[in-house]
Amino acid sequence: MHKRILIVEDEPSIRDMVAFALRKADMEAIQAADARSAQMAIAERVPDLILLDWMLPGMSGLELARRLRREEPGREIPIIMLTARGEEMDRVNGLEAGVDDYVIKPFSARELIARIKAVLRRSHGDDGSGTIEVGGLRIDGPAHRVFAGDEAVVIGPTEYRLLHFFMTHPERVYSRAQLLDHVWGGSVYVEERTVDVHIRRLRKTLEPWQLDGLIQTVRGAGYRFSTSE
Incomplete structure (x- = not known):
């Protein structure tokens, strides 16, 4: 089954580039331009992973990550932050908000897909059945x-x-x-x-x-x- 990836990014060119890379990697790409659209997409159907831009209009990606982590189903969805903020404290703030990984802009499609696959393996791996x-x-x-x-x-x-x-x-x-x-x-x-x-x-x-x-x-x-x- 194709993995369903939600791209939350306000720049159409970046959304389209990421969606193209996901489709080439045999993944399903869902797009949202802001936090509200992302929440509506999640309510309609829970994605396997969220690619979340830090800088969004209205509510920031950081605040959206915090809100998602407070309750079902958001608390269980892996999140990768897409950000131009490469300072260590920014990365730590993202991780403490509930983000599982981060990719610094500009990034290559190859790096992004590798990160997505790694996070999906960690998040959906076998944790035991007992x-x-x-x-x-x-x-x-x-x-x-x-x-x-x-x-x-x-x-x-x-x-x-x-x-x-x-x-x-x-x-x-x-x-x-x-x-x-x-x-x-x-x-x-x-x-x-x-x-x-x-x-x-x-x-x-x-x-x-x-x-x-x-x-x-x-x-x-x-x-x-x-x-x-």
Whole structure:
């Protein structure tokens, strides 16, 4: 089945170029010129991935990403930010808003397609089909859901995979490089700093249930999931 990709970009020439590249890669391209049109497209049919421009008329791409991550179905859709803002803090702000990856303009069609395929592999890979329970958390593999006690936890796709890995490998310390290899698939496009951003997002997700302490920092070594202090 063709992957359905939503392009949210206000420049028609860029939208057309990206749509052409997607069709050549055997993907379905849906276009939106602003945040409102994007929300309508998502309500009509949920895409497999969103390509989201940072600078949009009205609501910015950054704010749209934050809104999508607050509730279904947006919280589970992988997002790649298209941006001319290449500074590290801008990239970190995008990741903290819920973006899974970013592509700096100008970009080649080949790079963009490679990024899309990498994010889709990470987001829709096999996370296991069983139920895992550790430290007050439960992952329902078939439903792709996380629960703290009986309450559903709103969690993004990358944080889901990170938590799943931690819960299936508790009490062991993993370096940033090892987490990139296991959770992100060793993609050359992802920086080690990205791990820190997603760790912060995962802790913030678990904080309402006072479970953020399960994700522990081991100074000079990396991170571990542990029920011990």
